[in-house]
Amino acid sequence: MATENKNLSEYDKNTIPNAKDFRFGIVVSEWNDVITEGLYNGAFDALIDCDVPAQQIIRWNVPGSFELIYGAKKMLQTQNVDAVIVIGCVIQGETKHFDFVCEGVTQGIKDLNVQTDIPVIFCVLTDNNMQQSIDRSGGAHGNKGTEAAIAAIKMAYIRQQASISHPFNQPLLTSGALQIEDSPRKIENE
Numbered sequence: 001m002a003t004e005n006k007n008l009s010e011y012d013k014n015t016i017p018n019a020k021d022f023r024f025g026i027v028v029s030e031w032n033d034v035i036t037e038g039l040y041n042g043a044f045d046a047l048i049d050c051d052v053p054a055q056q057i058i059r060w061n062v063p064g065s066f067e068l069i070y071g072a073k074k075m076l077q078t079q080n081v082d083a084v085i086v087i088g089c090v091i092q093g094e095t096k097h098f099d100f101v102c103e104g105v106t107q108g109i110k111d112l113n114v115q116t117d118i119p120v121i122f123c124v125l126t127d128n129n130m131q132q133s134i135d136r137s138g139g140a141h142g143n144k145g146t147e148a149a150i151a152a153i154k155m156a157y158i159r160q161q162a163s164i165s166h167p168f169n170q171p172l173l174t175s176g177a178l179q180i181e182d183s184p185r186k187i188e189n190e
């Protein structure tokens with residue numbers, strides 16, 4: 001189902017785990033900030049609506065979507081959070097730069113989800129034009145930031161339940177994977 005056939009802002013609170021004790025990091029790209037601010041507001045408002053105290057939501061800004069990778073890495077390395085949401089808006093320009101930024105940030109955020117124990121939620125619009133971004137940041141198709149917040153709560157809950165049911169969960173990765181230095185959180189493959 002494409003976004004045009006669903007409203008990104010709709011969620012059923014009855015299907016969402018109790019989030020009042022969870023802490024969330026949100027890393028926001030400053031590129032296309034008219035859009036990213038709308039996405040942030042959607043995410044923040046949804047977390048508050050799901051009973052997350054405002055003081056348990058940490059926001060950092062980065063210059064562009066490509067920097068979301070490093071920002072999220074340092075967020076999860078240094079802050080006590082249960083999930084991180086990265087927010088960006090990449091809009092096609094005249095050149096192939098769009099392709100490389102989108103692929104780079106996608107792969108980078110994927111790598112963080114594989115290499116670390118903290119879920120990182122991908123709230124990065126990759127649109128053909130500004131209207132598509134407007135439609136997905138509080139416009140005709142709802143707000144992808146809202147969708148990302150709900151995903152963050154659900155993934156934080158999965159992580160919490162997994163640690164309860166499998167307190168000594170085994171490393172997932174062989175050696176040689178990306179090492180995130182100086183992290184207070186144990187890398188899965190160690």
Ligand SMILES: Nc1c(NC[C@H](O)[C@H](O)[C@H](O)CO)[nH]c(=O)[nH]c1=O
Nearest residue numbers: 029031063064065066088089090091
């Ligand atoms: N064109 C867009 C960018 N480009 C900037 C890159 O994300 C990055 O900051 C730069 O290459 C320096 O490393 N970023 C967006 O978020 N959105 C765009 O449309």
Ligand SMILES: CC(=O)[C@@H](O)COP(=O)(O)O
Nearest residue numbers: 091092093094095097098
């Ligand atoms: C995604 C981008 O970096 C892009 O918007 C930059 O525009 P251009 O390709 O015209 O340089």
